[in-house]
Amino acid sequence: GQQVMQIPQYQHVQEGEDFTTYCNSSTTLSNIQWYKQRPGGHPVFLIQLVKSGEVKKQKRLTFQFGEAKKNSSLHITATQTTDVGTYFCAGGDSNYQLIWGAGTKLIIKP
Amino acid sequence: EAQVTQNPRYLITVTGKKLTVTCSQNMNHEYMSWYRQDPGLGLRQIYYSMNVEVTDKGDVPEGYKVSRKEKRNFPLILESPSPNQTSLYFCASSLSTSGRFDTQYFGPGTRLTVL
Numbered sequence: 001g002q003q004v005m006q007i008p009q010y011q012h013v014q015e016g017e018d019f020t021t022y023c024n025s026s027t028t029l030s031n032i033q034w035y036k037q038r039p040g041g042h043p044v045f046l047i048q049l050v051k052s053g054e055v056k057k058q059k060r061l062t063f064q065f066g067e068a069k070k071n072s073s074l075h076i077t078a079t080q081t082t083d084v085g086t087y088f089c090a091g092g093d094s095n096y097q098l099i100w101g102a103g104t105k106l107i108i109k110p
Numbered sequence: 111e112a113q114v115t116q117n118p119r120y121l122i123t124v125t126g127k128k129l130t131v132t133c134s135q136n137m138n139h140e141y142m143s144w145y146r147q148d149p150g151l152g153l154r155q156i157y158y159s160m161n162v163e164v165t166d167k168g169d170v171p172e173g174y175k176v177s178r179k180e181k182r183n184f185p186l187i188l189e190s191p192s193p194n195q196t197s198l199y200f201c202a203s204s205l206s207t208s209g210r211f212d213t214q215y216f217g218p219g220t221r222l223t224v225l
Contacts, residue, residue, distance in 0.1 A: 009150065031211060042200060042216040043153070088152060092211065097168075100145075102152035 002027055004091045006101030014109050019076040021104035023089035030092035032065055032072045037103070038085040046074075076106075084108050112137045114217035116201050122223045123191055131186045131220050133201030141204045141212065142184040143168065144176065146197040147219075153200065159184055191224040198222075 006023045013019050023032065031050045035043040047056055049065035049072065056063045060083075062075045072091075076083055086105045090098040114135045123129055135142065143158035145168075155168030159178040173195055175187040184203075188195060199220045204212035 006152070033213075035214075042219050043202075043214070044216070045213040048211075048213070090153075090214075097155070097158070098214070100153045100155075102150060 002093050002099050004029075004089060004099045004101045006089055006104055008104055009102065010105045010107060012107045012109050013079050015081060016078050019079050019083070019106050020073060021087050021089075021106075022071065022073050023091070023101045024071045025091050025099070026070075027093070028069050030069075030094075032069075032092070033090045033098065034063060034072075034074055035088045035090065036085050037088065041085075043088060079106070079108060081108055112215075114201055114203055114215050116199075116217035116220050118220060119218060120221050122225065124225050125192055126190050129188050129191060129222075131188075131199060131201075131222070133184045133186065133217060134182050135184075135201075135203040135215070136182065137203065137205070137215065138181065139203035139205050139215070140181070141206060142178065143202050143214075144174070144184070144186050145200045145202065146170065146195075147200060148197050156186070156199075191222075193224050196222060196224050 004025045033048045034046040037043045047063050053067045054065040060077045064073045086103040088103045089101040093099050117132045144156040145153040147153050154170045156174050157176040159165045165176050201217040202214040204214050206212050
């Protein structure tokens, strides 16, 4: 079935360093959503991208949707301790469902 | 306050003992779904419902049942739980029947352990 691959599984960064997670689909997606799950919490919606080549920013977070609508990325500039958590992408498939990536866990090194 | 609630939040049970995890939303959402979350596997959809009395299998439906008799409630039933169903379960809802385009609102999660 359709899959969305998300890498890396974990990323350790020093506070102040940048962080990026990538999602790739084998087929064209209708849209892509990004969620953040804090440790011990539940996924919380961050943003949705729909258009080919779309770029959206939320303060230090930059979200991109590829030209072919098969890949997406989330980039965090100058990470802070409040950024800790797992980031998930979820792509809309041809059956009107969301296909979830496995998530990237952001760990801030002390 | 708009929210999705789940009960219980934590449950330890034994193999074969039927259990139900309740899910309720107060946002008048059409679409509801259940996920399980396991380390390294992300969120996997168990069942979803696009409206009252309409339910469909997700990616991992084996061993689970659901019902949608009212719009606000979507209970998850494990008729004969087994240890491989030990997991963290999330209920989610979204506004419209086209789940892919709407924000998913998640409940707080239910951590289930089957001994």
